[in-house]
Amino acid sequence: LYNKIQSLGFIELSDDKETIQIEETYIRRVIEDEFSELDNIEQMAAFFNADAEAMLLIGNRAWEIGQHDIRKAKYMHIAIETYQAALKVYTFGQSPEDYAMSQNNLGNAYGTLAEVEDKTKNCKLAIKAYEEALKVRTLDSFPIQYATSQNNLGNAYGTLAEVEDKT
Numbered sequence: 499l500y501n502k503i504q505s506l507g508f509i510e511l512s513d514d515k516e517t518i519q520i521e522e523t524y525i526r527r528v529i530e531d532e533f534s535e536l537d538n539i540e541q542m543a544a545f546f547n548a549d550a551e552a553m554l555l556i557g558n559r560a561w562e563i564g565q566h567d568i569r570k571a572k573y574m575h576i577a578i579e580t581y582q583a584a585l586k587v588y589t590f591g592q593s594p595e596d597y598a599m600s601q602n603n604l605g606n607a608y609g610t611l612a613e614v615e616d617k618t619k620n621c622k623l624a625i626k627a628y629e630e631a632l633k634v635r636t637l638d639s640f641p642i643q644y645a646t647s648q649n650n651l652g653n654a655y656g657t658l659a660e661v662e663d664k665t
Contacts, residue, residue, distance in 0.1 A: 535563060536572065543580050550587035553580040554600060561607050574611035581607060590633065598634035601627045602647050609654050621658035628654060 539560050546552035557580030564573025581604040588596035605627035612620035628651040635643040 536569060539563070539573070539576055543576055547583055550584040550596070553584040554603070557581045557584065557603060557607070561603065561610065564610060571611060571614050574607050577607040578604065578611070594634045598631040598643065601631035602635070602643075602650065605631065605650055605654065609650070609657065612657055617661050618658065621654050624654040625651060625658070
């Protein structure tokens with residue numbers, strides 16, 4: 499597997515020959531190719547699907563681009579998939595801070611998706627994700643992150659109220 503990945507140009511040994519730089523080499527190769535940004539993100543998500551940290555970064559990039567791209571739904575679906583992949587590793591019990599961050603980011607992606615697709619369903623999924631983040635992000639332990647997640651939760655409820663149970 500290593501030889502196959504290396505032959506495709508996805509792996510490069512550093513100068514000291516001790517560190518394998520997979521992600522950086524892959525990103526450099528993809529940037530040099532003439533793929534669209536969406537293609538690049540999809541390929542990176544498929545390639546690094548077992549690396550929680552990479553999936554979180556890819557999800558963040560997809561969410562960021564999707565904020566300003568006409569293909570917002572497509573980018574948000576990628577972000578959601580990558581955050582869910584990260585959450586397979588970043589569990590509440592094993593990595594609570596990473597779990598909370600991933601849940602908060604997942605909520606952001608669902609909230610953004612709600613702008614263009616199934617507002618009720620996606621707002622409810624965003625709310626669920628923010629509530630999960632708040633299990634870790636307490637006022638006493640993480641006051642800034644707590645405030646961020648509470649604000650996001652309030653925004654999701656506000657958006658949900660536009661279509662359901664306004665009172």
